[in-house]
Amino acid sequence: MSQFPSLQEIHDRLAAYYGPTGWWPGDSPFEIAVGAILTQNTAWTNVERAIANLKAEQLLSPRAIHDSPSDILEAAVRPSGYFRVKAQRLRNFCAYLLEKYGGSMERMAREPLDALRPELLGVNGIGPETADDILLYACGKLVFVVDAYTRRILYRHGLTGKDIGYEALRELFETNIPADHYLYKEYHGLIVWTGKEFCGPKPKCEACPLNPLLLPGQPRE
DNA sequence: GACCAGGCACATC
């Protein structure tokens, strides 16, 4: 018996409302990894511009990014914000990928999850969410991705405390919904879509598919 | 013009 049957209920309602999200968008595992870094604290529309620039400049490969002069790379990723920081983070990731896996996302994906996740977290600029984006969507690993929307939606529905940590939230999902890769991908996509549409700093609960939510606590903030 | 967006590292206490 699950402690949080509501997690399945939340998914089912969102899936009924939106249908398949097809998350994450991207033409290749490497493009997904790049997008995961560029979208840190940034609206996705800005990331799309940056990725389009990288493609136009023939920079969407580990070797090209790694070897590109700073000003060229920074100019390309500029629309995604924090462009100096993100250019360096992309370079850090590419250096790791080239060094450890010859620049091959497919080779990286063959590494077991338990070894790969700590490796990614060891790359400067890759934190828990970015690592899990890459693991789930680019490497096919069974890891639930937690983000600001995930935390906010659960908190506002009284299902978790405000200060619950990343790992605790991840475990909550991973122990209370079926261990299914497609479900993990879609559930996170649905949370992103719902968060953007209904659960920003100013909640718009009226038309939200999660309203009314049945469960333990009362809505907050 | 203010506020916000799917984080992260680093400094300081």
Place this chain on the structure above:
DNA sequence: GATGTGCATGGT
């Protein structure tokens, strides 16, 4: 270990 701060563009 908790808390604060810098990083920056583009949309609403």
